[in-house]
Every structure is written in structure tokens, then in C-alpha cells.
Amino acid sequence: MAPDFSSLLSADLVEQLIEAREGYYSHDSISRLSDTQYDAMVEELSVREPQHPFLSQIGHHPISGKKVQLDHPLYSLDKVKTPQEFEVWWNRQDKPFVVISSKYDGVAVDLKYRYCTTGRVFLVQACTRGDGTVGEDVTAQVLHGNIKGLLLSFTPPLMHGPLLDSPQGGDEFHVYGELVISRQTLHELNLVQVGRGHKRFSNTRNLANATIGLQDLEEIKRRKLQFFAYNMSTPIDLHRKLYFLSGTGFGVVDYVTCGRAAPTSNIPTAYVSLQWSWSKDRSSEPFDCDGMVVAISSFGIQQRLGYTSHHPRWAVAVKYPDDTAVVTVKKLEWTVSKTGTITPQIVYDPVFLGGAELERCTLHNVAHVIDYRIVVGTVVELCRSGGVIPKFLRVVSDAISTEAVPHEDIAFGLPTPLYPSHCPSCGQPLKLELPDLKCYHPTCQAQLAMRLEHFLDAIDFKGIGEKTCDILVQSGALPFLESLWTLDASAMSTICGWSIGHAATIVEDLERIKQSVPFAKLLLAFQIPRLGRSAAKKIASRYDNPEVMFSKIHSGDAWWTSELGPNVGFEIRQDLLQYSTSQWQRLKSVGFIVARPTPKGKDGLIICLTGTLMIGREDYRKLIDASGHIFTNSLTRDVKYLVVGADAGSGKSAKAAKYGTAIVDETWLRNLLGL
DNA sequence: TCAGCGCTCAATATTCGGCA
DNA sequence: TGCCGAATATTGAGCGCTGA
Numbered sequence A: 001m002a003p004d005f006s007s008l009l010s011a012d013l014v015e016q017l018i019e020a021r022e023g024y025y026s027h028d029s030i031s032r033l034s035d036t037q038y039d040a041m042v043e044e045l046s047v048r049e050p051q052h053p054f055l056s057q058i059g060h061h062p063i064s065g066k067k068v069q070l071d072h073p074l075y076s077l078d079k080v081k082t083p084q085e086f087e088v089w090w091n092r093q094d095k096p097f098v099v100i101s102s103k104y105d106g107v108a109v110d111l112k113y114r115y116c117t118t119g120r121v122f123l124v125q126a127c128t129r130g131d132g133t134v135g136e137d138v139t140a141q142v143l144h145g146n147i148k149g150l151l152l153s154f155t156p157p158l159m160h161g162p163l164l165d166s167p168q169g170g171d172e173f174h175v176y177g178e179l180v181i182s183r184q185t186l187h188e189l190n191l192v193q194v195g196r197g198h199k200r201f202s203n204t205r206n207l208a209n210a211t212i213g214l215q216d217l218e219e220i221k222r223r224k225l226q227f228f229a230y231n232m233s234t235p236i237d238l239h240r241k242l243y244f245l246s247g248t249g250f251g252v253v254d255y256v257t258c259g260r261a262a263p264t265s266n267i268p269t270a271y272v273s274l275q276w277s278w279s280k281d282r283s284s285e286p287f288d289c290d291g292m293v294v295a296i297s298s299f300g301i302q303q304r305l306g307y308t309s310h311h312p313r314w315a316v317a318v319k320y321p322d323d324t325a326v327v328t329v330k331k332l333e334w335t336v337s338k339t340g341t342i343t344p345q346i347v348y349d350p351v352f353l354g355g356a357e358l359e360r361c362t363l364h365n366v367a368h369v370i371d372y373r374i375v376v377g378t379v380v381e382l383c384r385s386g387g388v389i390p391k392f393l394r395v396v397s398d399a400i401s402t403e404a405v406p407h408e409d410i411a412f413g414l415p416t417p418l419y420p421s422h423c424p425s426c427g428q429p430l431k432l433e434l435p436d437l438k439c440y441h442p443t444c445q446a447q448l449a450m451r452l453e454h455f456l457d458a459i460d461f462k463g464i465g466e467k468t469c470d471i472l473v474q475s476g477a478l479p480f481l482e483s484l485w486t487l488d489a490s491a492m493s494t495i496c497g498w499s500i501g502h503a504a505t506i507v508e509d510l511e512r513i514k515q516s517v518p519f520a521k522l523l524l525a526f527q528i529p530r531l532g533r534s535a536a537k538k539i540a541s542r543y544d545n546p547e548v549m550f551s552k553i554h555s556g557d558a559w560w561t562s563e564l565g566p567n568v569g570f571e572i573r574q575d576l577l578q579y580s581t582s583q584w585q586r587l588k589s590v591g592f593i594v595a596r597p598t599p600k601g602k603d604g605l606i607i608c609l610t611g612t613l614m615i616g617r618e619d620y621r622k623l624i625d626a627s628g629h630i631f632t633n634s635l636t637r638d639v640k641y642l643v644v645g646a647d648a649g650s651g652k653s654a655k656a657a658k659y660g661t662a663i664v665d666e667t668w669l670r671n672l673l674g675l
Numbered sequence B: 001t002c003a004g005c006g007c008t009c010a011a012t013a014t015t016c017g018g019c020a
Numbered sequence C: 001t002g003c004c005g006a007a008t009a010t011t012g013a014g015c016g017c018t019g020a
Helices: A010-025 A035-048 A053-057 A083-092 A139-144 A158-164 A183-195 A204-211 A217-222 A238-248 A268-278 A299-305 A366-372 A445-458 A466-474 A481-486 A489-496 A500-514 A519-525 A533-542 A546-553 A559-564 A566-589 A617-626 A651-659 A666-673
Strands: A067-069 A078-080 A097-104 A107-115 A121-128 A134-136 A172-180 A226-232 A255-259 A289-296 A315-319 A324-328 A331-336 A342-353 A356-362 A379-385 A389-397 A431-433 A436-438 A606-610 A630-632 A641-644 A662-665
Touching: A010 A035, A078 A083, A083 A268, A083 A315, A097 A238, A097 A268, A107 A204, A121 A134, A121 A139, A139 A217, A172 A204, A183 A204, A226 A238, A238 A255, A255 A268, A268 A289, A289 A299, A324 A342, A331 A445, A342 A366, A342 A379, A342 A436, A356 A379, A356 A389, A366 A389, A366 A436, A445 A466, A445 A481, A445 A519, A466 A489, A481 A500, A481 A566, A489 A500, A519 A533, A546 A566, A559 A566, A641 A666
Parallel strands: A078 A315, A606 A630, A606 A641, A641 A662
Antiparallel strands: A067 A134, A097 A255, A097 A289, A107 A121, A107 A172, A172 A226, A289 A315, A324 A379, A331 A342, A342 A356, A379 A389, A431 A436
16 A cells, blocks of 8 residues: 555655655664655655756756856956965955955855745755856756765754845855865775776876766765855845855865954955964975955945856965975977967976876967977976966076977077977977967968867867878868868768768768858857957857858958957958958858857847946846847947946047937846846 | 767956957 | 957866777
8 A cells, every 4th residue: 555645744754755865865774764655755845846956866867067157157266376465455445344264175066945835945046166057967867975064954043044045036046165085095095996996096186176067976976075155146245144154064175364453363365374384384284275365244335346257256265385396397299289379398307296286387389488498498486377287487407508408409509599490290490489489370270170179179079189180181182171061971980080970970960061151150269369169159149150250351341450459350351351251162062051049139229337246247248138228348339238346447438428318227237137 | 998089167367459 | 548348368177079
């Protein structure tokens, strides 16, 4: 006979289900329901409340790995490197009360919670930070990862209930934090790795990052991820959010609060200085931590200060000093970019620095090589910028005047032996255009391979990477990159060494993608200098397809220079005419079709922003685009509305008055966008 | 089972043009 | 003049997938 739960209130039903699930995770057999009882209770709940958020957490939850547009952008923090730099930042603005917290080194995640009718909240989505606006869905991993400090559901204490209202008064809110793995766990996992004859994991951040993307949910549990929250989407002061999170049971980053009125030892500048000096020996800390975060607590002040395109203005990261290494340049390598710029890299014997083994480092451009007189034998000091990217710091000892420099590394003889005379790929003469060294040979294979790689990336084609592009170009089968679409499966299989089945799949994918390429992506794929995503989107929103664009471009449309800038607009237009007209003809000849443009909103308002706004311009740009209107940074006669934020200068307003453009405030914009 | 490729992520540097 | 935005670039780690 089926169990009868009709006498149970829905809330009690959910409580028992949660208790059973938690018992299952902790292997506490006493608190577990039988599988039959558990399934029957789930069935009962799904009949009574089919939309209950608990139901979205259970059963088969597929690992999607899909990209997710974040509800609120997750910004990175602006950095200062020393307490002195922090003091300058601190003294610049009015910051009465701040929260100082540890900056753990792991993976930032955005957890979305939703209320159910009883007042309990449930995790409904988890995603990584990604690029700050689009992250990866890791809900399944979080739900099944048994992550310490991360709550799948909880009932907010009554006194805190109103705190959790979202700014729009909705029934969802977000908790932001870092997923980390402790040094002790890294050590234990490495013992297992070594025991199995596998490679050791190098550092906790990379391991945490890799773990949250795992498809093996049991393996995620074994990695012992921990969660530390540092913020919420709720419109209250930061110290109250942290207090609430901590009291509710979340793991919370270590933090202190202090302000101008605090005792001398607790004044932020003194505190930061003290912590920074202690940071030199961090090896005994349980978690990797690369600095401190100093954030203004007041939500009102946070709103007033707003954001740049990358950072909140109300918080800063004080980074601990980077470890450095001194190495001797063993070799200078020159790589060719898709635009023909030749970039120098120094190669040295592998050195272990900041949790990774390094053996090369960019010098960015030939001017650096000349300015620092770097040759084989030069001793240089390196660090890992931001704890990640190898960065050249300084020359420790100059080798250029010694006899130790092998003659073959000196291309022309002193005093200008510092850069090659010919392209390392095609062997043609190079041109020095400081700060760059350029190869202008039209059929340079390295450039063609990189352009092919970029082209495929621009149109979002997956499956052919750097190596395959090299192989295809070197085979001689691609006089133009569009020739890729003339190869059949048999040719691809022969050239790339693939099975015929795999080659056929790639050819099918290539055929499919050319059927409908968004115009903005095609423009990006043309690889015109200074024509990036932003400019491509503007051009695509003005001209619906390449035919219209090329036909209008000849008429000297002033839009280009007014919208993209007098120099950039002129150069892009010239380059499109010179290089892209014939390329588009070739693309058409192999079957490329531009996708139909998405219809613009019924009003199609052109909106320009100025001054400081509550959220960053980039985010407003996305919201305006998404709503069918057109965002622009430049005030032209076409602009219908100028949105004026705080501290705006008078230039655009004066221009708006001259053009008869309507001047509105941010509230108008937020209403238009439904915020 | 293993090797190699493709992909993604981390956090920043550099350069240039636009704008207040 | 200084800040900001856009474009492009940087290295190493680790997982998924494919093919041998």
C-alpha cells in the first residue's frame, strides 16, 4: 500500500525530505528515509506544488556546462600593490566605514536562491564568474558536491527576512563567494595521485577551477571543495550581509570592519599595513590567499560611486607582494601575430614560481628588447602578474657587452643586434615600426594560420584549434582561409590525420555554420585592426548585411567617423574597402550566408550615456542592446536621448542642447529598461 | 590506456583613441 | 592631463574528447 502523507503540511514534507537528503550526504543512516518513502514524498510534493524549488534540486540534474548570462555582472576588483598605494586610494574618497576581508584564491561563483511559499529559500542555480557577464552553469556540481559552507536551502531567521528582498522586490537573491580547496586537501589528494602514479596537482586554485567543471560528481566530493561567501545581491550594507550569511550557516571570508572613528590600531590604513607586513609568511595559512579586499560597507555610497567598465569604485584589492625569480635568458623567440606584428618572448630554464613551472615570458614588443638591451645571457627578474601571468620586471645583469653572447644570436652586429631582420615564419624582410616589428608579407604562413584560427573563433566554430590550423596552412591546401570550405572529408582526413568519420563530422559542422553567420560576427572575422566586438555590433546594427554596407561605404557616410571616432572610423572604413570586399566575394562563392538581422525594438531609440551611473556603461550597453534600442558613446545628431549621470561634464549636455537631443536622468533609463 | 588536441580559466599588460 | 574603454595579447594547468 502506498504511504499516505496527506496529513503532513507541505512545509513538513519538505523539511523531512531535506533532512533525508542531508543524512544521505553525511552517510547518517539513522536520519534516512527508505528509498520508497523518499520517492513517495517527492511524488506527493510534486502533485501539491509542482513548481516547488526543492524539486529542481533533486533527481537527475544534468551537467549542462552551458553558458549562462549572469543576472548581475560580477566585476573584478581594481588592485593596489602596497599599503602606500592603498593609502592614496583611501584618502581620495569619503569612506566612513569599511569591511576588510581576505581575498581567497579559488573560483568565484554566483549562487541564485529562490523563496518557496513557506519562506524557506532554495539554491536554484550556480554558475562560475566567467568573463563577468557570462558564466558556466555548475548547478549539478554544486548540488552534488557536498561543499562545506554552501547551503542548498535554509530558512532565514525572521529578523533577517526583509533583508533578503531583491532590489526589485522579487523572490530571488544571489550569494557571491569563492570555491576553494585547502592546502591540506591538496597535499592529501597529491598523496593519492602519487600513489596511483599520476601527476601531482600543482596548486589549489587550478585544482578548484578544474574540480568545479568535473563531470564525475563523486570525484567532486572527494576533492573537498569549500565555499566562502563575500557578498550578496541584497541592497543593504556589506557588513550586515556578512553577519547574516555567517549567522545562517554559510562559510564566510575572514573579515573585520573598521572606520575613521576606530581606535588607531584599527584605522584601515594601519590595519592594511599591518596585515601586509604579516603576509610575508603565509605558508602556514590553511587556504591560499593573495591579498585583502577593502570595500565600503554602505550600500548607499556603493550605489553613488558605481562602477567603471571593469571594477566597482567602492572596493579595492590590496595584493600581497608577488614572489619573484631571477633567470638567465636562454633564448629569444619571435612569434608572428595574425596582424604581422612580431612579438619577442624570452625562454629560460624552467623555474617554479607561485605554484607553476615557468619557462617563457612575453616582452610585448621589440621596443622592450631594445630599451632593456635583452639578449641571450641577460639575467632578468620575473614575477607572476596577479599570481598568474609571467611578467618581466627588470634586468639584473646586462649581458650585451660581454663576450658570452653567442654570435649567432646577434643578427646584425652591435649596436643593433637585438631583433631579427627577417620573419621567422616566411623569411621575408621585416619592417621596424617602433614599438613594433612587422611582417607585411601577404602569404606569411604563420599569419594565415592565426587568421584562420581567429576567423573560426569569430564565427564560433568549435573543433579546429591552433595545431590543426597550422597543419592545414602548411599543407598548402589553403591559398585563402575561405578555401577551408572547399575541402571534403577525404582531404581533411588526409591532411589532418583524422579518421574519415571525424573529418566528415567537421566538414558537416563547417557546412552548417556557413548557412547563417550573424553579420557582426562576420565583421569580426574580417580581422580589421580596431574592429572588435563593439565596433562590429555598431556597424551591424546600422547596416543589415555586407552588401548594403559595401554599397553605402562608397558614398562617404559620415556615420563612420562620428560614431567610431575620426581616426578609427576612417581607418576601419578604408580597411573594409581595401581588404574585405574581395574576401566577402570569396566567402559568398563558398556558400556563406549572412543571418537575417534581429528586428529592432519598435522605437529603436539611440541612447547616449554620460557621467557616473549606478552600473557600468558596458552593462547598460548590453541591456540597451537587448531591449532593441541602440547604445552609443558618441553624441551625434542621430542620438535621441542623452542620459546624464552624476559628475557629468558639460560637453555632451551642451552638444545635446545644440542638437535638440532630449536630456534625461538615469531613472528614465531604468524605467525604459524595466529595471 | 595513453597521447595529443581543443577548450577554458585565471588576472593582468600594452597601446591607442575618445572624452571630460 | 588623466581616466576610461576597446582590442589584443600573455602562460600554465587541467579536463573532455578522439583516435591509435
